[in-house]
Amino acid sequence: MCLQHNNFSLRLKLLVIFIMQMAADLVLSQLHYLVQEESKHGTFVGRIAQDLGMQISDINSRRLRIVSKDGTDYFQVNLQNGILFVNKVIDREELCPKISICTVQLEIIVDKPVQIHHVDVEIEDINDNYPVFSSNEFKLFISEMKLPGSYFPLEGAVDADVGTNSITNYELSTSDYFTLDVQTYTQKSKSIQLVIKKTLDREQNPAHNLTLTAYDGGKPKLRGSTHLHITVQDVNDNAPRFDQLYYVVSLLENALKGTVVTKLNASDPDEGENSEILYAFNKLVPQQVTSVFNIDESAGIIRVVGEVDFEKQNLYEIEVDAVDKGHSAMTGHCKILVNILDINDNEPELTVTSLNVPVPEDSSVGSVVAVISVLDRDSGLNGKVDCHISKNVPFKIISTLREYFSLVVDGPLDRERISEYEIEITATDKGSPALSVTKLIKVPISDVNDNPPTFLQTSQTISIKENNPPGSHVYTVYAFDSDISQNSFITYSIIDSSIDGIPISSYISINPENGKVFALLSFDHEQLTHFQCQIKATDTGLPPLNSNLTLYVFIEDINDNVPAILSQFSNIESRLLEKVARSAKEGQLLTKIKAIDADSGYNAWISYEFKDPARNIPFAIGSQTGEITVIRSLDESSTDEYRLSVILKDNGDPIMSSTVSLVILLVESGQELPEERKTQNRNNDDFSDANIYLILSICLISTVFLITLISYTILRWHKYTQEINELKQHNFCSSIAGSWTYSQQRQYKVCLNGGPPKNDLILFTPSYPQTGDAISANGSLASDSTGQPRHPHPDWRYSASLRAAMQGAVHVEGAAILRGPPVGLEQQWPTVSSATPEPEGGEVSPPVGAGVNCNSWTFKYGPGNPKQPVPQIPPDFPENFIIPGSPAIISIRQDQPSTQSQKSNFITFGKKEETKKKKKKKKGNKNQDKGNNPADNSDQ
Incomplete structure (x- = not known):
């Protein structure tokens, strides 16, 4: 009865332990399914998606997958309906040969977002095996x-x-x-x-x-x-008996060989040999036990002789026989349960279950990079593991569920700075001493399109020679992108714009792949000197990024235009016709050839020279200025006409040239060809297209100036009226200048080429006879026998040196009309057409031609007119006097001409209030008058 009671208590304890273990296993599992062994492929196990609370449509998008802890593939999940089914026939006896409850542990992993669920599938045993002895x-x-x-x-x-x-x-x-x-x-x-x-x-x-x-x-x-x-x-009728039928022993794993497990004690009531007992393992004890333990047959001591490993087997059941030495040996039996105690002898096993690489560089903080499974085969604290990673990386590791950890992003990522991270993951258990394991994983960073293409400079300047062949390659732009792969592939394009209404795409094009810029047409520097365009570099990322380059294109001039004389400078069918008096002095300027070259820079520098000049021609031409001057006296010339060819050369490479014909006629003073005059008048009336715009601009500026001047005149009119009324009491001496009178209106200054204006109006008196020519005390000029003022001799001739400037810009200044109050318009200043053919007259050179001040009048006496003495002004004659009936002041100055035989008297008309200013400018006017002498004009 006592034996039966002990057996019942032992069985009850074992049953309770077994039930508690089963309950613990069920609690630790989130889902538990049951399936019979030997089930066919496709057998339904459970609705995984429904039990996990997932929608069927989310299975694929969230990347649900199943992982077995032991690496088997007995089960699979149907991704269409979320059903867990049998993938391979399971033999429970083969899978769990020594375990009463056979469970396959599965991990259901959902990647987006990362979730891990534990599923235990219990393999239900079926009666497919017979009992076997x-x-x-x-x-x-x-x-x-x-x-x-x-x-x-x-x-x-x-x-x-x-x-x-x-x-x-x-x-x-x-x-x-x-x-x-x-x-x-x-x-x-x-x-x-x-x-x-x-x-x-x-x-x-x-x-x-x-x-x-x-x-x-x-x-x-x-x-x-x-x-x-x-x-x-x-014979022997008593068997040995042990003091206990059931022994329970604990043993640390990794016990050394020779370690005593326990000592058995059996007794036999027989005497003699029948009471002598020998101990031995029962023949039913398997070899795996006898390889680990041994028993001393005489002492009954059980020792360790092999390797004790808790992870391989944590419980041993040993049957021991006690056999007496009687003739008919009798045997006693007992059972020993050896519990193996765990020690921390196993390092954690670290496995990367899921690794989502490469990681995009724009991943947000908390994004899961890897799921790590850590398993320690030890038990208790020896099997509990903590994980940590190396420092100074933008990642961290967090615990998720049981032995699973997640590696997540913990900071900003930049592939351009670090393209790959090597992360050391260390798993350490809580045993004593603690054991750890380290695993190195590489986490590459994938590129996102976060860097736009970049040019080395924001603008580039290039030059293209004109007359380039259409389609020629002129430049190559280059941009680089810090990104890689598709995000770094750059295409080039030209931003739409226009040049004078013409699309830029008509001028240039660009290869979108290599950035080569091509000229679509042949450029002409004379039509287009420069332009600019915007080139855009765009990568192929999503979304695409771009940047711009401003390309300044300059058309480089080449020497492709021949020098040509200006049309207004040629008078007869591209032939220059010039006449010169035989009395022209050495060094006198005859004319100036004005030519232009449509090119620019050095290609437009023009030099002039005679083509095959004769040795006896009395003319020379300035190589740079085109001025033709007299190099020796013309009186010695036997011919009346010179036909010369002038070569116009530019400074380009190669040199281009053209030829213009020049005809020089030698004439006597005052002689002019009617045909030539008509041709000159006709040529002067011809305007080029360029002159039309110039004339329109001058007219517009003159109109504004006249409006301003009229407004100013109206404001000042009242004051002038008062001054005129005060001066009416004086009598105007009509003998001073004959019909040349000074009007009450202010003199107008018309300047067409921007020369400095003059406020003085200077009257040049002709040479008077020495006798009878004197200025009266009241300010009147000497008169002739009829009592009329002496008129300048009609044979004044203008200097031939001024003809060279007649083709230049016109500068007319200070041309005032003298009017007398009772008379009105009597006579204007002499013009070129007013010269008379009288042989005894003089000639006046009017202020016409480029760069000639119209105040500089040059008087020349003809060859038939002897030089006449200039009347001397008495020293007591007042310097300034007032003309009766006129608001003007007459200032008389006496200048010494360049030669002692020629003298002129100057009478200056001006306003009262400007008298002092005229005095200060007297010295300057004298110098200017000297420059207007015929001798000085030869230098022009």
């Missing part, structure tokens, strides 16, 4: 001295199934002497004993043949049987 026949030797109730351990059958499908009971064939006693310690631990019902009598029945049958609890029940051949022995 190790042998078809067992031989037993039993002494006849055994008393009824004696029992003998039998080797039980083995059923690979578990639970109710495992062996539930044994049956023994009918016998009067033997019965079967089955003791259950745990679900899988049963003790089968053959019990003697009554005393054996070897003489009556020396042997017994029985059949032992094992039944399992499955449906239908399966069975297996073996034969027991029992031999009844005589």
Whole structure:
């Protein structure tokens, strides 16, 4: 009874431990499914997506997948409906040969966002295995001295199934002497004993043949049987007995060889050899136990002889026999349970379950990069693991679920700065001493389009020679992009714009792949000197980025235009016709050839020279100015006409030239060809297109000036009226200048070429006879015999040196009309057309021609007019006097001409209030008058 009670208590304890272990396993699992072993492929297991609360449509987008901890693929998930199904036939006995509850642990991983769910699939056993005995026949030797109730351990059958499908009971064939006693310690631990019902009598029945049958609890029940051949022995009738039938021992793993596990003690009531006991492992003990433990047969001490590893096996069941030395040896039996205690002898196992690389450089903080599984085969604190990563990286590691950790982004990423990170992940357990493992993973950073194409400069300047062939390559632009792959592929384009209404695409084009710029047409520097365009570089990223380059294009001039004389300078069919008086002096300027070249720069510098000049021509031409001057006296010339060819050369490479014909006619003073005058008048009336714009501009400016001047005149009119009324009491001396009178209006200054204006109006008096020519005391000029003022001699001739400037810009200034109050318009200043052909007259040179001040009048006496003495002004004659009836002041100055034989008197008309200013300018006017002498004009 005591033995049965102990067995019941032991079985109860084992049952409680087993139930608690099952409950703990179920709690640790989020989902638990049950499927029978040997299920066919496609067998339904469970609705994973529905049980996890996921929508069917989100399975693919969130990248649901299944991972088995042991790497098997017994199960798969249908991504269309979220059903977990059997992928491969499972043999529970092969998968879990020593575990009563066979569970396949699965990890359901969802990547977007990262989630991990644990799923335990329990493999339900089916009754597909028969109970099997190790042998078809067992031989037993039993002494006849055994008393009824004696029992003998039998080797039980083995059923690979578990639970109710495992062996539930044994049956023994009918016998009067033997019965079967089955003791259950745990679900899988049963003790089968053959019990003697009554005393054996070897003489009556020396042997017994029985059949032992094992039944399992499955449906239908399966069975297996073996034969027991029992031999009844005589002699020794007492078997050794252990002090305990059941021993429980604890042993640290990795125990050294020779470590004592326990010492057994058995006793035999017999005497002599029948009481001497030998200890040995039961023959039913498997080899995996005998390779680890050994027993001393005489002392009963069990020692460690092999490797003890908690992770391989944490519990050993050892059957020990105690055999006496009697003639008929008797055996006592006991069982030893050796529990292996864990120590921290296993490093954590670190596995990267999911690695989402490369990581985009614009990933937000918290983005999951990798899921890491850390497993430590130790138990307790020895199996608990913490993870950490290397410092100074924009990542961190966080714990997610059980032994899983996530590597997440913890800072900004920039692929252009660091394209790949090497992260050391260290897993350390909490054992003592702690063990750790380190794993290096590489996390490449993928590129995003965050850098626009960049030009080395924001603007570039290039030059293209004109007359380039259309389609020629003129320049190559280059931009670089810090990104890579597709984000760094750059295409070039020209931003739409126009030049004078013409699209820029008509001028240039660009290769979008290599940035080569091509000229689509042949440029002409004379039509287009420069332009600019915008070139855009765009990458192919999403979204695309771009930047602009301003390209300044200058058209470089080449020498492709021949020098040409200005049309207004040629008078007869591209032929220059010039006449010169035979009396022209050496060094006198005859004319100036004005030519232009449509090119620019050095290509437009023109030089002039005579083509094959004769040695005896009396003319020379300035190589740079084109001025033709007299180099020797013309009186010695025997011909009246010179036909010269002037070569116009530019300074380009190669040099281009043209030729113009020049005809020089030698004439006497006052002689002019009518045909030439008509041609000159006709040429003067011709205007080029360029002159039209110039004339329009001058007219516009003159109109504004006249409006301003009229406004000013109206404001000042009242003051002038008062001054005139005060001066009416004086009488105007009409003998001073004849019909040349000074009007009451202010003199107008007309300046067409920007020369400095003059406020003085200077009257040049002709040469008067020495006798009878004097200025009266009241300020009147000397008169002739008829009492009229002496008129200048009609034979004044203007200097031939001024003809060279007649083709230049016109500068007319200070041309005032003298009017007398009672007379009106009497006579204007002499013009070129007013010269008379009288042989005895003089000639006046009017202020016409380029750069000639109109105040500079040059008087020249003809060859038939002897130089006449100039009347001397009395020293007591007042310098300033007032003309009666006029608001003007007459200032008389006497200047010494360049030669002692020629003298002129100057009478200056001006306003009263400007008298002082005229005095200050007297010295300057004298110098100017000197420059207007015929001798000085030769230098012009």
